[in-house]
Amino acid sequence: MTQQETSVSGPRRARSPEAKAAREHAILDAARALGRERGIRTVTLTDIADAVGMHKSAMLRYFETREEIFLRLTAEAWREWTPVLCDRVRRASTADGVAAAFASTLAARGAFCDLLAQAPLNLERNVSVEAVRSYKLTSGESLAEIADAVREALPGLSDPAARDLVAAATSLAGTFWQISTPPPEIAELYRSDPRLGHALIDLEPRLRRILRTYLTGALAA
């Protein structure tokens, strides 16, 4: 890193598209690693800048807010998850098989679950309209692809029911992940106080059970 890049008042050099993309990539990598390490809730723009070895003011040329960075990572996570899920869903032929595909691929992606919960609360609220448009186009494409795969596996399912399934699965995965990963002292509280057994959530089996029951009802309707 040169002094020019780190100085607020330094000259802005014309940057090649490749160099810009590489820098964006490095920022996203650093944010992803920090988010996985400790949950994205506490990761600040300064933390990301420090991790990538860049001055915060220089980073603002690539991303305007921490929310913009994490919203990009959420879009990326939808794109990574979608083909993996669709592949598993297409190989299923029962309500339980489809439910298991959602539950296991989501449970294996804690960072995505964290982002799914944060997106509507925080990430979509401190970014530009264009950043939200880009994110929603990505999640909308994924939603349509997944709904198609589910209807291939379960031909009796209506398109609105398949779309509701995706909305329910991703919303519940986000919230259940937050509930099932409390800070250590709260996890200890739940284990030690027998009156708080209801506070313990095991994400994958619970999500699978709820989605299977939903699909059973949708196929009966």
Next chain:
Amino acid sequence: MTQQETSVSGPRRARSPEAKAAREHAILDAARALGRERGIRTVTLTDIADAVGMHKSAMLRYFETREEIFLRLTAEAWREWTPVLCDRVRRASTADGVAAAFASTLAARGAFCDLLAQAPLNLERNVSVEAVRSYKLTSGESLAEIADAVREALPGLSDPAARDLVAAATSLAGTFWQISTPPPEIAELYRSDPRLGHALIDLEPRLRRILRTYLTGALAA
């Protein structure tokens, strides 16, 4: 308010339990009003102190963090919602009737939906272990009462299915409320870009449809 109450270094006077309760009540009222007005996400401890006409340092004698205040309001909202919901649920006798009771009572309580989404992400993470214990005891009592009412209305339902219903309803209401109340410029984006129709969520009908389908499946199982 006296100078003594607003000064950090001023003498702490012994306060009667009644005076303490009245002051706590005033703080909770102020926080509730601010949260309703603009969503709790942006309400700070200083905002609440200003609204109640108290110095922030004096308010810390009643509540340690903004999260503690909002977690108390979440517990209070569970206690207010539970009997209203149970009454409606007991008068229902079909999956759709029970689903409608959940959807309409939650949709009528936007501030509660907001708190339900914020609780696991933020509110339970910056408060004492005792504050979390107290909150979870309240939500656990509500959960048990509601599950009982649902099983009175739909005797074929298992207890785990009734509990999953409450968890799904409250989790989805929280997330769907956040999605369905974007900032004005984002709401305008969703209305104006025909590719983003999937981003528009109508909380009550969607929640009712998903919960009805879930209950249909649970009764068939």
